Amino acid sequence: MSVTKHVISVTVRDEPGVLLRIASLFARRAFNIESLSVAQSETPGISRTTFVVSGDSHTVEQVQKQLQKLVDVLKVIDHTETAFVDRELMLIKVAIARPEDRVEIRQIAQDFRARIVDVARRSLVFELTGDEGKMDAFVDQMREFGIVELIRTGRVALPRSGDATDRTEIYHSQEAVPGTQ
Amino acid sequence: MTGAEIVIRMLERHRVDVVFGHPGGAIMPIYDAIYDADLRHVLVRHEQAGAHAADAYYRASGRPGVVMATSGPGATNLVTGLATAMMDSSAMVAITGNVPTSLIGTDAFQEADVYGITGPVTKHNFLVKRIEDLPRVINEAFHIATTGRPGPVLIDIPKDVQQASWDVDLDAIDASVDLPGYRPTVTGHAGQIRKAAEAIRNAKKPIMMVGGGGQIADQEVMAFAEKTGIPVITTLMGIGAYPAGADQALGMPGMHGTVTSNRAITHCDLIVGAGLRFDDRVTGKISRFAPNATVVHIDIDPAEISKLVKAHVPVVGDLRDVLPRLSDELGRLDIADWWETLNDWKSRYPERYKTDKPLVTQEVIEMLREKMGPDTIVTTEVGQHQMFAARLFPTSKPRTWVSSGGLGTMGFGLPAAIGAAFAQPGKPVVCIAGDGSVQMNIQELATIAKHRLPIILAITNNGVLGMVRQWQELFHAQRYSEIMLADSNPDFAKLAEAYGIEGHNVFDRDQANALLPEVIARGGPAVINFVVYESEKVYPMVPSGAGVDEMLIGDQEPDEVQA
Numbered sequence: 222m223s224v225t226k227h228v229i230s231v232t233v234r235d236e237p238g239v240l241l242r243i244a245s246l247f248a249r250r251a252f253n254i255e256s257l258s259v260a261q262s263e264t265p266g267i268s269r270t271t272f273v274v275s276g277d278s279h280t281v282e283q284v285q286k287q288l289q290k291l292v293d294v295l296k297v298i299d300h301t302e303t304a305f306v307d308r309e310l311m312l313i314k315v316a317i318a319r320p321e322d323r324v325e326i327r328q329i330a331q332d333f334r335a336r337i338v339d340v341a342r343r344s345l346v347f348e349l350t351g352d353e354g355k356m357d358a359f360v361d362q363m364r365e366f367g368i369v370e371l372i373r374t375g376r377v378a379l380p381r382s383g384d385a386t387d388r389t390e391i392y393h394s395q396e397a398v399p400g401t402q
Numbered sequence: 403m404t405g406a407e408i409v410i411r412m413l414e415r416h417r418v419d420v421v422f423g424h425p426g427g428a429i430m431p432i433y434d435a436i437y438d439a440d441l442r443h444v445l446v447r448h449e450q451a452g453a454h455a456a457d458a459y460y461r462a463s464g465r466p467g468v469v470m471a472t473s474g475p476g477a478t479n480l481v482t483g484l485a486t487a488m489m490d491s492s493a494m495v496a497i498t499g500n501v502p503t504s505l506i507g508t509d510a511f512q513e514a515d516v517y518g519i520t521g522p523v524t525k526h527n528f529l530v531k532r533i534e535d536l537p538r539v540i541n542e543a544f545h546i547a548t549t550g551r552p553g554p555v556l557i558d559i560p561k562d563v564q565q566a567s568w569d570v571d572l573d574a575i576d577a578s579v580d581l582p583g584y585r586p587t588v589t590g591h592a593g594q595i596r597k598a599a600e601a602i603r604n605a606k607k608p609i610m611m612v613g614g615g616g617q618i619a620d621q622e623v624m625a626f627a628e629k630t631g632i633p634v635i636t637t638l639m640g641i642g643a644y645p646a647g648a649d650q651a652l653g654m655p656g657m658h659g660t661v662t663s664n665r666a667i668t669h670c671d672l673i674v675g676a677g678l679r680f681d682d683r684v685t686g687k688i689s690r691f692a693p694n695a696t697v698v699h700i701d702i703d704p705a706e707i708s709k710l711v712k713a714h715v716p717v718v719g720d721l722r723d724v725l726p727r728l729s730d731e732l733g734r735l736d737i738a739d740w741w742e743t744l745n746d747w748k749s750r751y752p753e754r755y756k757t758d759k760p761l762v763t764q765e766v767i768e769m770l771r772e773k774m775g776p777d778t779i780v781t782t783e784v785g786q787h788q789m790f791a792a793r794l795f796p797t798s799k800p801r802t803w804v805s806s807g808g809l810g811t812m813g814f815g816l817p818a819a820i821g822a823a824f825a826q827p828g829k830p831v832v833c834i835a836g837d838g839s840v841q842m843n844i845q846e847l848a849t850i851a852k853h854r855l856p857i858i859l860a861i862t863n864n865g866v867l868g869m870v871r872q873w874q875e876l877f878h879a880q881r882y883s884e885i886m887l888a889d890s891n892p893d894f895a896k897l898a899e900a901y902g903i904e905g906h907n908v909f910d911r912d913q914a915n916a917l918l919p920e921v922i923a924r925g926g927p928a929v930i931n932f933v934v935y936e937s938e939k940v941y942p943m944v945p946s947g948a949g950v951d952e953m954l955i956g957d958q959e960p961d962e963v964q965a
Contacts, residue, residue, distance in 0.1 A: 286705035292526045295583045
């Protein structure tokens, strides 16, 4: 079976320890998380988390079913099976080794629509949002100047409007069983 | 009302009649409330035993078992019991005290991260930080434990929450449970049931495999089997869900399953899997498991569908809903040829063992079955004796077979006998044990003595860790590493007597035959230590990693083949 990346978002009740539960489920079932982000959703008391996991379709289906079993998990969506938008945010501190680098770095940053959020004599901090490919490309470009440090949020995702197929429905259409535990 | 009183009142509202447990510092307020409550508390001598007793209470009655323990070591001692209950889908509610909320996270005396530790071994767990949450949490805990696929739920209650006071009328609190993320599917999908019926109708060589889920659906299993005439295999967890002695019963499948069951799996063209999870001890090597079969898998847990064995026709739902509806679409199956094959295997491979040597475990177990009667509840420890018991003393009624299947927990059987005795007062209970595993919770003889429980503890004592010995003999070149018990076993009869329980050491079959009826007539408690032949092996055996078609038949071969 082929290994592909899946972007999975999980809507959870904001109970203490819910993240622990999800993380421990991934660890116990030996599922690998590539990235993870968590934040409040539009509804108070409900958080939305986005995972990127890679695995074959059987593994990823098991991930989803096991997540769905958790009492605090309300909804599991595999975005890979539907149209979705995803973004990532990065903060990256780039070294200014020679004064003439500054201009070139700023030029590249402009091409990437990166915003400068901190300016110092020997470094610049940029903020960049976009998809994973754009992030990677910018990091590659900055490498020759020297990256002091960087942080990325990991991907967050939402289904595109009118095309929101939730995991429960997908599960039904594949296996024709109503409702999941 | 204090938090502790709320706990007790809520347990009473859930009609809990007995609680197993052990007090300690962080749960003192709850034990203070127990002091003058109607609730019956059974003091175990180790929290692990309390958890197993609560688990077995559910298995023997269908009512959730309750166990209590203090923080730190009390709670961590529950972990094996919770994991055992989780693996075998047993409904229990564990209540632990914890250090006061102000001390949580400070490495306080007897503090452990119980919420974190028990998460992976419970269906759900709670840490209650406010007294106002207690009634809701307790309602949710019982709801989660007993519905859908049953399982253990733990409620961790810091001491200050137990001590807090709240002016509350519990009658006025809404008892309904609102858990939007938890909605078990009970009703099977009509289209899937139709597909399943069609597949079953077309099968020439079908079998039904019943697992632990069958314990609550024995009548539906029976009705389905009677109407269709399908051969029925019961897994270790399914023993009792369909009568072992019935004509259509093929026995247990898997690693120590019957020749007939394992051959039927290998040659069948369809499996109706009912409330089982195709554990590796059942399937053997997956790629060799039922290679020609269409698999109809009925289970209440969608995550079990196609987890290990691919289900061609999955039906998520409660067996009590699905099986009758499936029966409705079916008549008697035309499988006379298949039955001819199966009956040929059954007649060639009846249970057999040789008695041309000292007393063997198998005959002890058969004696117990013959002399104790059909109402007996059988609990087992884990090892050779467990497999012999599953094959030679499979019970015929649901909730009468109590054995640790998934986790294979040595030390389960003796406390499980206590739980079963409280769950079914008046019924005889036999715990079939080995001399190894019985020592893992032997302290519970005190609990049995105190309550004069009708338990016969039958130790089949071969002086070694028998199942480990069997593997070492067959697969580790007779290198018997660390299995010797005989050189330092206690005198089990004297040990029993030290606890105030009748005890006997039995060395041969005449003595066994003479003694058993009178001990059974006295009703227990009693400990009978049967000294048995050391190197008996459980056959058939599917070697680890092999297919069920590659079983070693060993002494189950007919005599002419063995000679």
